Amino acid sequence: MTTAVTSTTSSTTSTTSTSSSSGLSADYDTFLQLLCAQLENQNPLDPTDATQFTSQLVQYSNLEQQIATNDKLDSVLSSLSTSTFSSGVGYLGHVVEAEGDSITVQSDGTVDATWGYDLDSAASSVKLTITDSSGETVWTGTGDTAAGSHALEWDGTDSDGDTVDAGTYTLKVTALDSSGAAIDTTTTIKGTVTAVDSTDGTTLLELGGTSVSLSDITRLAA
Template identity: 40%
Template structure:
């Protein structure tokens, strides 16, 4: 029974996968090799040194991964706490729906990855008809706030409802990247599938905290 127990214990100790298990297994094998080596053909000490260095490297990487995982958890918790402070605030974030209520439209904007020679914001109704086009002219890279007073191209107040907002930009006649921004109130903070903080907005969309272009 003692022999069986000892064998089981030995098998268990040499089947681990952690860095400490690997070190213990390596040392056991090394001692066994030294005890049974051929005196006329001893082991190469340089090879032993190289193997020991490899084990130390594996151990260091394992400890580094543990530290990074802990740091990531702490950063995520801190990000969620910061995001919670935005609840009730109006933020400018990527979106395509602008709700007009009592003749009032939300703050709009455009986000540009590079400077553009011409930028336009097009607003269409639920029927797909263009009600207004805001020509912003040349703009620098970054966030460009845009105020729409809730009127059509003739200056008449549009009916209450949801309108689609789209942004276009050109650089020397070529299309450039442009993202429409719509202001909405932050209602809640959630943790997204990738572990980062997400903001649930009053307009029904959810955006990542890093996507917020402005706080109004």
């Protein structure tokens, strides 16, 4: 099994932060040069007003503090990003369970993850419907009606027993009580973490071709 780790978050954050700090530093240097030029070229018979000069010094000090504050914030953001990504790497090779309703079927028919669903209370009937990325139903069946957690082991075939095309498939659980009222359900997916990706700033765990957010993980199964 090949595992992959991808992260461009730190470099992106660093590039943005460097650009911001460089801009402030340029303004800082320009302000200092103008202040020095003003002092050098002021009229000795009519020097800069003390109040005005004090105000300029305050602006100079505020700009200096802003640059220092931005540098500290950049450091904090970089540390947080690295920490989150490192947490994701710790899941590599482990089986996790996460909130979600979509999984991926590979071109060879391999299903990357399994579904699970929770019923808040016992149901009179439970209908399971699997749809493809276009919303077309490919498989329907009945599920367990007892309250609690249940698993659905789908083999990647449609209602006729034919292997479905590669792509993303979604499970819908419809649970009704004896009066026909809907029962609250929660759908989950479970699979082995094969890669970690943090390209866009959000740490994602990849279960084969299925991606889940680190924040959606509800259980470490193994």
